[in-house]
Amino acid sequence: MEFVRIFEGEDSLLTVKYDGQDEDEFARILNKWTDIEYLDNFFATNESDLKRPHWEGITIEQAIIETRLEALKFRGHLKKMSSKTKKERISVFTRLFQPLSYYDPELSYLNKKKVYGLRKKTWLRLYAIKVSDDMFIITGGAIKLTDRMNERPHTLDELRKLDTCRQCLKDIGAIYDDGLLELLEL
Amino acid sequence: MTNNNITNKIKGLISENPSSWLKDAEYYETNKDWLDKSALIAVKILSALRSQSLSQKELADKISVSPQYISKVLKGGENLSLATICKIEKSLSISLIAVPVFQSSQVIAGSFEWYPQIISRSNSLLIGSEKKDYNPDSNYSNKEEYQAA
Numbered sequence: 001m002e003f004v005r006i007f008e009g010e011d012s013l014l015t016v017k018y019d020g021q022d023e024d025e026f027a028r029i030l031n032k033w034t035d036i037e038y039l040d041n042f043f044a045t046n047e048s049d050l051k052r053p054h055w056e057g058i059t060i061e062q063a064i065i066e067t068r069l070e071a072l073k074f075r076g077h078l079k080k081m082s083s084k085t086k087k088e089r090i091s092v093f094t095r096l097f098q099p100l101s102y103y104d105p106e107l108s109y110l111n112k113k114k115v116y117g118l119r120k121k122t123w124l125r126l127y128a129i130k131v132s133d134d135m136f137i138i139t140g141g142a143i144k145l146t147d148r149m150n151e152r153p154h155t156l157d158e159l160r161k162l163d164t165c166r167q168c169l170k171d172i173g174a175i176y177d178d179g180l181l182e183l184l185e186l
Numbered sequence: 187m188t189n190n191n192i193t194n195k196i197k198g199l200i201s202e203n204p205s206s207w208l209k210d211a212e213y214y215e216t217n218k219d220w221l222d223k224s225a226l227i228a229v230k231i232l233s234a235l236r237s238q239s240l241s242q243k244e245l246a247d248k249i250s251v252s253p254q255y256i257s258k259v260l261k262g263g264e265n266l267s268l269a270t271i272c273k274i275e276k277s278l279s280i281s282l283i284a285v286p287v288f289q290s291s292q293v294i295a296g297s298f299e300w301y302p303q304i305i306s307r308s309n310s311l312l313i314g315s316e317k318k319d320y321n322p323d324s325n326y327s328n329k330e331e332y333q334a335a
Contacts, residue, residue: 002199031210169196
């Protein structure tokens with residue numbers, strides 16, 4: 001696994017490239033969210049979750065179109081940020097990311113309000129580790145249609161990736177205590 | 187261990203190549219018009235395949251292309267030719283694109299738009315209100331600069 005800069009020449013906002021993958025995780029996730037074939041397969045596979053009342057009867061076709069638009073909007077927003085200063089970018093990331101709450105039954109994912117995008121509720125999630133006040137590492141992302149991350153294999157995978165990254169930080173001697181890290185979601 | 191020590195250890199292990207997301211974003215912005223249409227076409231084809239219980243391979247066989255090409259089309263990033271679009275439309279009995287039929291009312295509405303706020307009397311006076319302004323040798327740009335100053 002290696003660390004990859006999200007913005008060229010800046011060490012504060014990082015993502016990871018897992019062994020055996022061609023793309024870094026941040027670019028890979030954004031490409032998946034705009035890949036119609038992938039989205040069609042995903043929503044067809046998870047159609048029962050999509051039919052939950054929370055998602056207000058959205059069809060597979062609408063879900064694909066809205067996911068793509070939301071991902072493009074987010075990427076466009078991020079592109080604009082590339083011309084900002086490091087301080088401004090850190091400030092935006094700090095505001096966008098929230099503590100990961102999968103273990104807290106009082107904090108339902110499905111109640112999460114959108115930060116950007118077209119709908120009042122968004123199912124797009126990026127997961128990150130906050131190493132310090134000015135260093136974030138994005139470990140992955142998912143389309144989250146259920147309340148808990150451990151309810152579905154693809155969100156469970158994201159928990160594993162967070163753990164893999166955390167373990168890697170320990171292995172390289174960057175941290176010795178999990179308590180130093182904050183797990184985040186966007 | 188201080189925060190600085192932590193971040194310094196990580197900084198030493200950062201790849202020289204930055205994330206490729208920005209290149210992807212730039213490619214999209216350059217090709218947005220046709221990529222958006224290509225994506226909507228892909229959604230419609232996939233929807234038809236599902237409702238007709240057809241596989242991508244079956245569609246590929248029907249229109250005599252490789253399954254790999256169909257997969258590229260269905261990702262929504264392929265610049266499709268009209269010939270391919272027509273073949274897919276025919277094989278799935280669906281419409282993917284439509285060209286508006288010419289009607290006289292559409293031509294008038296679409297071709298002549300009047301912007302009274304731009305072509306106003308005051309603006310026309312600024313550009314050329316005096317007889318000498320219409321002399322072929324006169325320089326309108328200088329006139330405008332003069333007015334702006």
